[in-house]
Amino acid sequence: xxxxxxxxxxxxxxSFINDPKVRGIFFQAVVVILLVAGxxxxxxxxxxxxxxxxxxxxFGFLKNxxxxxxxxxxIAYSSDxxxxxxxxxxxxxxxxxxxxxxxxxxIIGFIVGIGRLSHNWLIRKICTVYVEVFRNIPPLLxxxxxxxxxxxxxxVVRESIxxxxxxxxxQRGFYFPRAVWGDGSWLIFVALLVGIALAWFVARxxxxxxxxxxxxxxxxxxxxxxIIGLPLLAYxxxxxxxxxxxxxxxxxNLTGGFQVKPEFLSLYLALSxxxxxxxxxxxxxxxxxxSKGQTEAAGALGxxxxxxxxxxxxxxxxxxxxxxxxxxxxNLTKNSSLAIAIGYPDLTATAGTVLNQTGQAVExxxxxxxxxxxxxxxxxxxxxxxxxxxxxxxx
Amino acid sequence: xxxxxxxxxxxAALGFMASAASASTLDDVKAKGFIQCGVSTGxxxxxxxxxxxxxxGIDADFCRAVAAAVFGDGTKVxxxxxxxxxxxxxxxxxxxxxxxxxxxxTINRDTALGLNFVGVTYYDGQGFMINAKKLPGVNSALxxxxxxxxxxxxxxxxxxxxxxxxxxxxxYNPVVFEKLEEVNAAYDAGRCDxxxxxxxxxxxxxxTLSAPAxxxxxxxxxxxxxxxxxxxxxxxxxYHIVKWTYFALLQAEELGITQANVEEMKxxxxxxxxxxxxxxxxTKIGTDLGVSNDWVVNIVKAVGNxxxxxxxxxxxxxxxxxxxxxxxxxxxGGLQYAPPxx
Numbered sequence: 001x002x003x004x005x006x007x008x009x010x011x012x013x014x015s016f017i018n019d020p021k022v023r024g025i026f027f028q029a030v031v032v033i034l035l036v037a038g039x040x041x042x043x044x045x046x047x048x049x050x051x052x053x054x055x056x057x058x059f060g061f062l063k064n065x066x067x068x069x070x071x072x073x074x075i076a077y078s079s080d081x082x083x084x085x086x087x088x089x090x091x092x093x094x095x096x097x098x099x100x101x102x103x104x105x106x107i108i109g110f111i112v113g114i115g116r117l118s119h120n121w122l123i124r125k126i127c128t129v130y131v132e133v134f135r136n137i138p139p140l141l142x143x144x145x146x147x148x149x150x151x152x153x154x155x156v157v158r159e160s161i162x163x164x165x166x167x168x169x170x171q172r173g174f175y176f177p178r179a180v181w182g183d184g185s186w187l188i189f190v191a192l193l194v195g196i197a198l199a200w201f202v203a204r205x206x207x208x209x210x211x212x213x214x215x216x217x218x219x220x221x222x223x224x225x226x227i228i229g230l231p232l233l234a235y236x237x238x239x240x241x242x243x244x245x246x247x248x249x250x251x252x253n254l255t256g257g258f259q260v261k262p263e264f265l266s267l268y269l270a271l272s273x274x275x276x277x278x279x280x281x282x283x284x285x286x287x288x289x290x291s292k293g294q295t296e297a298a299g300a301l302g303x304x305x306x307x308x309x310x311x312x313x314x315x316x317x318x319x320x321x322x323x324x325x326x327x328x329x330x331n332l333t334k335n336s337s338l339a340i341a342i343g344y345p346d347l348t349a350t351a352g353t354v355l356n357q358t359g360q361a362v363e364x365x366x367x368x369x370x371x372x373x374x375x376x377x378x379x380x381x382x383x384x385x386x387x388x389x390x391x392x393x394x395x
Numbered sequence: 396x397x398x399x400x401x402x403x404x405x406x407a408a409l410g411f412m413a414s415a416a417s418a419s420t421l422d423d424v425k426a427k428g429f430i431q432c433g434v435s436t437g438x439x440x441x442x443x444x445x446x447x448x449x450x451x452g453i454d455a456d457f458c459r460a461v462a463a464a465v466f467g468d469g470t471k472v473x474x475x476x477x478x479x480x481x482x483x484x485x486x487x488x489x490x491x492x493x494x495x496x497x498x499x500x501t502i503n504r505d506t507a508l509g510l511n512f513v514g515v516t517y518y519d520g521q522g523f524m525i526n527a528k529k530l531p532g533v534n535s536a537l538x539x540x541x542x543x544x545x546x547x548x549x550x551x552x553x554x555x556x557x558x559x560x561x562x563x564x565x566x567y568n569p570v571v572f573e574k575l576e577e578v579n580a581a582y583d584a585g586r587c588d589x590x591x592x593x594x595x596x597x598x599x600x601x602x603t604l605s606a607p608a609x610x611x612x613x614x615x616x617x618x619x620x621x622x623x624x625x626x627x628x629x630x631x632x633x634y635h636i637v638k639w640t641y642f643a644l645l646q647a648e649e650l651g652i653t654q655a656n657v658e659e660m661k662x663x664x665x666x667x668x669x670x671x672x673x674x675x676x677x678t679k680i681g682t683d684l685g686v687s688n689d690w691v692v693n694i695v696k697a698v699g700n701x702x703x704x705x706x707x708x709x710x711x712x713x714x715x716x717x718x719x720x721x722x723x724x725x726x727x728g729g730l731q732y733a734p735p736x737x
Contacts, residue, residue: 052629053487053509053627053628053629054506054509054628054629055487055507055508055509056506056507056508056509067554067557067558068548068553068554068557068569069553069556069557069567069569070569070571071568071569071570071571078561079554079557079558079561151581151584151585151586152584156529156585158529171584171585171586172543172586250541251530251533251538251541251542252530252539252541252542252543252588253541253542253543253568253588255541262586263570340573341573341577342572342577343570343571343572343573343577343581345571349548349571349573352480352548352549352573353480353548353549353553353571355480355549356479356480356483356548356549357549357554358507359483359484359487359503359504359507359508359509361483361484361487
């Protein structure tokens, strides 16, 4: 800083054109002006060309009747709903498959990643093969593999495979009984919430007691008993209000029950398996990144290998793992747009149909880009918060 | 993914297109030396590549007819296969000069989408196909309540399907794909019970299934599907060339001018035939349109008249064996009618 001030005090011999500060401002201004002009030129041209070609524009179409049906919808939707609602249905489908995929990919990824460092030769090699296979195949092919696999291997509706608890498996997907909640079933939900709250309280007390006295308490089994036992008790007390709607054979399909369609199933499995391979490598790198001395020190203190992994290695590995994990979550969410190849009605598919039925390509693509951007930014923000909490707190 | 790419390219093309009046489509086409023709990704009888990679079908031949009118040579066409979703953006953004892709003429497409349909090269209607072996006893579309229905996304078919089931208070389960091949594969694999699209399409698709004889097309036709070529709005000259190519094909059939006899017909005694073929002295029958005076001769030489085109691609000369029906000339009780060429 000091040297700069000295420079500024000296009267510049040349004109101010040679002043690096003025130059800096000048070039930044030029870039900004060019950028704004470029964007303005593109927007202006788009509007002018749309008008010249007599193509409708604007976002008013979102309020019009859609007129087409969507196979899977978490919210009420029919052909009488609006285009806007059709896009929201697609967005929710994208989020469902992304969240389910992220959870499963993380679980598989951690298991495989730790497995790659196993002392057991067979486990180590199986995990290596898994990672190398899925990491080196494009995700679209993995999706086709699962979809064609599902359609080719599973039987037609009339020859459905009977599974326990009145479930069926066939080409049209996986059918299982749907729970129908009767009168008084609210008690079960209340009991579940109370069970979770009590389990949390027990866990906290047990931890404080262990800190203070070193005595351990069987937290896991107590929590399990609370979370399952209390709702079960409520179920009996409220007079068995829960019934099940079983899938039944009709002329064409199985009706009733809950159906998981093969499109969702194959997309979900493909995204999970594909991304898990990358997560496994991140986890392996994270664990290897923890100094060997840590493991040895923990071993010297008399900890068992499971406890060393759980209490010493993984918490430190997480600091290395989380930042690249965020990228993988974003990749998974964006790869879900490949759903279009197998007909899962995600955001890209429904917004694409809307785009085509209305012919408003510019608006349609803009909506898709903005929505994916927002999803990605929100995911990043959440992961940054997690990362900040995990980061090393230096004393 | 591809439709997004085209969407973005289209948006970008709209953005970068010079806002000053661009040259006319005819000048552009003449400058590049061929017509870029948007066709389907493969629908037998309408536009599908054969085993040598040549595009065959009514829609493909129509583009050849326009090329013959413009260049005197029906081979000066390049084909761009487009999915149902990509087709309008491709035409709007100038990627193709003509969209000749079994596309239904609707008011929305003529207005909000900025297209101009030139006529109806095939009068069609939407139908249903089922696997009769797996579903014995189903012989009407009204028995389809509860069925899983395979359909291509972004089509009028998709909208008619929703309307028809709603109007008849029936339930159904849509199984929607972007590409025709994907719908075909899913139907063939048994993912859905019913395939719905234009009836002519169903006959064509049935031939490609693993066991064509097992499948029947149900008798109901639930919609009007007038299929025809379309061009961009705002270029009347190009619109007229494409429109009158279609009329010329019809007029040639009406006058009995065929691929085989077109040279003899030039010296016909009939003043009407001589006029249409540009053999009148001082004629301006083609130059006023922006093409040569013997444009009709070139069209018929390249692809024959409308009747020949029909029979070769979807009629008795093809595996589809579709009867002319309402696609016959008006003189034979059909709907195909051309204003006089004079």
